[in-house]
Amino acid sequence: MTQTPRAVVAGGGLAGLxxxxxxxxxxxxxxxxxxxxxxxxxxWTQEHRGFRFDRGFQVLFPSYPAVQRELDLERLDLxxxxxGACLARPGHRSTLSDPIRDPxxxxxxxxxxxxxxxxxxxxxxxxxxxARFDPETIFDRSEPxxxxxxxxxxxxxxxxxIHNFVAPFYGGITLDRSLSTSSRVFEYTFRTxxxxxxxxxxxxxxxxxxxxxxxxxxxxxxxxxxTEVTDVSVEGTNGESxxxxxxxxxxxxxxxxxxxxxxxxxxxxxxxxxxxxARACVTQYYELPAGxxxxxxxxxxxxxxxxxxxxxxxxxxxxxxxxxxxxxxxSATYLGEREESDAELETITRETLESWYxxxxxxxxxxxxxxxxxxAQFAQPPGFRDRLPDPRDPDGPVYLAGxxxxxxxxxGAMKSGRLAAKAAVDDLCSxx
Numbered sequence: 001m002t003q004t005p006r007a008v009v010a011g012g013g014l015a016g017l018x019x020x021x022x023x024x025x026x027x028x029x030x031x032x033x034x035x036x037x038x039x040x041x042x043x044w045t046q047e048h049r050g051f052r053f054d055r056g057f058q059v060l061f062p063s064y065p066a067v068q069r070e071l072d073l074e075r076l077d078l079x080x081x082x083x084g085a086c087l088a089r090p091g092h093r094s095t096l097s098d099p100i101r102d103p104x105x106x107x108x109x110x111x112x113x114x115x116x117x118x119x120x121x122x123x124x125x126x127x128x129x130x131a132r133f134d135p136e137t138i139f140d141r142s143e144p145x146x147x148x149x150x151x152x153x154x155x156x157x158x159x160x161x162i163h164n165f166v167a168p169f170y171g172g173i174t175l176d177r178s179l180s181t182s183s184r185v186f187e188y189t190f191r192t193x194x195x196x197x198x199x200x201x202x203x204x205x206x207x208x209x210x211x212x213x214x215x216x217x218x219x220x221x222x223x224x225x226x227t228e229v230t231d232v233s234v235e236g237t238n239g240e241s242x243x244x245x246x247x248x249x250x251x252x253x254x255x256x257x258x259x260x261x262x263x264x265x266x267x268x269x270x271x272x273x274x275x276x277x278a279r280a281c282v283t284q285y286y287e288l289p290a291g292x293x294x295x296x297x298x299x300x301x302x303x304x305x306x307x308x309x310x311x312x313x314x315x316x317x318x319x320x321x322x323x324x325x326x327x328x329x330x331s332a333t334y335l336g337e338r339e340e341s342d343a344e345l346e347t348i349t350r351e352t353l354e355s356w357y358x359x360x361x362x363x364x365x366x367x368x369x370x371x372x373x374x375x376a377q378f379a380q381p382p383g384f385r386d387r388l389p390d391p392r393d394p395d396g397p398v399y400l401a402g403x404x405x406x407x408x409x410x411x412g413a414m415k416s417g418r419l420a421a422k423a424a425v426d427d428l429c430s431x432x
Contacts, residue, residue, distance in 0.1 A: 004029045005254040005428050008244045009221075010229035010268065013041025014410060015401040016259030017212035018070055018417030024219035026425045028255070032221055033246050035228035038206070039213045041261070042376070043410070045204030046369065050324025052204040053369045056283040056376060057172070057313055057333045060208065061189070063196035065136055066414035070215070076207055078199040079319035082298035087114050087164055088312075089304045090355035096165060097299070101197075104297070114304065119161035126155065130191040138188045139407070145382045148174075151183035168302035171310045174408075175279040175335055175377055182382045185407060202321045208410075224248065232256055232268050234396030240431065242396055255424040258394065259401040259417065262378060269394040273387060275378040275404050280337045284345050285315075285369040288328040288362070293317075301356070308352040310335050329368075342370045377408040391420045392427075399424050 007023045009016045012034030024030040038044060046053045059081065062073055084097025084105060094112045097105035109120075133141075146154070148170060152162055162179070171177035173189055201207035213223055231245040235252075244251040258265050266274040294301060294314050301312040309332035316323035316330075323329040332349040340348070346367045353362045385407070391399045401420035406412035 006252065007031075007255040007257065007424065008033065008229075008242075008251050008253040009257045009259055009401075010232065010244065011041065011259035011261075011264075011401075012036075012039035012209070012213070012223065012225070013259060013261075013402075014043060014209060014212060014413040015403065015417040015420070016041075016257065017209055017216050018066075018414050019257045019259055019401045019421045020216040020221040020223070020417075021070075021212065021219045022418050022421035023255070023257070023424060024216060024221040026421070028425070028428075030216075030219075030221040031251060032216065032223045033227045033229050033244070033248075034223065034225050035247075037226055039223065039225070040206055040209035042373075043205050043209055045206035047204070048369070050327070051285070051287070051329055051368055052319075052322045053285050053371075054200070054205040056281060056371050056373050057311070057331055058205050059198035059200055060205070060410060061192045061196055062199055063192055064409075064411040064414075066411050066418070069418075070414050071208065071211060075211065077202040079202055079321070080197040080199040080298075081300065081318050082296075083193075083197055084109070085165070085169060085300045085302045086296045087112075087168075087304050088301050088356045091358055093295075093301075093356055095299070114164045115161050116158060118156075119158055122155060122157055122161075126190070127194055130187055131194055133187075133191060135188055135191050138191060139184050139385055141184070141187075145385075146183045147180050147382055148183050148186040149179035151186060152179075164304045165302070168304060168310055169300075171335055172300070172302075172333065174380065175281050177310060177335055180381060182380050182384055184385070185380055188407070188411075189409075200319050200322075202319055204322070229258075229260070229268065232258065232398055234398065239396035242398055254397060255428060256398045257401050257417075257420045257424060258398060259420070261375060262402065262404050263375070265400060265402060265404075269398060269400065271389050271393045271400065273389040273393065274400070275384075275388065277379040278375040279335075279377045279379060280372075280374050281376045282334040282338045282345065282373070283331055283371045284334075284342065284349065284367055285329060285331045286346070286349065287323070287366045287368050288330060289364050290326045290328060292328045292364075294330070294357075303352065308348055309333055312349070312353070337372070337374065342367060345370070378404050380408055391416070391423045397424070397427065
């Protein structure tokens with residue numbers, strides 16, 4: 001009787017959970033080991049006194065191909081942000097939106113003086129151009145990869161448009177307000193936003209890994225929490241097997257998928273091309289009295305000035321389940337590693353809000369949580385994809401899964417898990 005191949009997945013983030021599901025679905029005996037007390041990695045939600053705090057500001061783009069493939073979106077009970085954004089600076093707020101999907105904002109968008117009519121027409125032309133592409137082919141385009149800023153300037157966009165909208169909007173997506181990130185990331189996400197609105201599950205972003213974990217278990221995978229992988233060694237005369245050492249036990253495996261964070265993956269596998277240059281951010285959550293209306297109608301508030309938070313998010317206005325009765329929940333995200341204390345950041349946020357709403361006071365603003373995330377994304381300069389590791393780069397039957405094999409996103413993480421599992425299954429089939 002042929003023994004069922006055994007696979008171990010190190011790491012229970014999105015990539016690891018997807019890999020475990022597909023390995024188990026292919027008939028392997030799968031064990032996933034996760035060092036923390038819950039799955040999700042960087043995607044999880046803390047609940048406290050009726051509030052739901054995601055680990056930093058995160059959203060789901062429902063039209064991502066991997067999201068469509070791996071998740072039951074209806075079960076997530078999504079709450080969707082309105083298209084576009086509110087542009088804010090001291091003494092001034094304006095609305096910029098998609099007049100087709102957000103007809104209520106048509107007049108405000110057309111009359112918005114923060115963005116010229118010429119730039120609005122250029123946005124429309126760019127939308128038509130990118131709508132022709134399958135998102136999965138964008139990273140393989142033959143045109144040279146440039147920075148986001150250079151990409152936009154080549155298409156005639158003005159300094160005013162880049163400064164007032166793109167810098168804060170894509171600062172929130174790439175954690176890089178300088179727009180030095182690869183234009184491919186811009187093209188992919190811009191193309192995605194043409195067909196879907198950013199959303200969060202009603203019960204928080206942790207609902208996403210919870211569903212993926214259930215899919216993995218339903219396929220036959222075993223998930224063990226609070227078990228850290230400390231070593232992966234290749235065994236056998238021809239390196240055909242591996243031993244995984246954890247804080248709990250040792251596991252013999254015919255295939256190992258390393259789906260930990262990039263620094264840990266590099267240490268476990270010795271693959272030097274795993275990117276470890278990080279972009280950081282700080283997200284602070286605040287309570288406000290019930291009924292406090294930031295008048296954004298479910299849109300992000302983007303800071304067009306150079307000081308203060310990059311964006312402020314009206315969470316409970318979009319997803320009422322994020323706050324208990326009698327309270328509202330908002331957040332402010334600061335880019336980079338901030339030296340200010342939590343109290344100092346709260347003061348900056350309060351002063352920012354009062355500058356945007358000069359006829360109002362925000363003395364009732366109270367900090368409820370602060371997340372300082374040192375490794376929120378890996379750096380993605382132009383041409384970064386050429387330097388990323390392949391899932392098969394480690395020695396022996398060891399494979400990499402993580403957004404750092406694709407690009408920094410939920411799409412990249414989920415796709416990487418499927419590709420790592422496919423590589424492992426294909427190699428096992430070819431040797432048996």
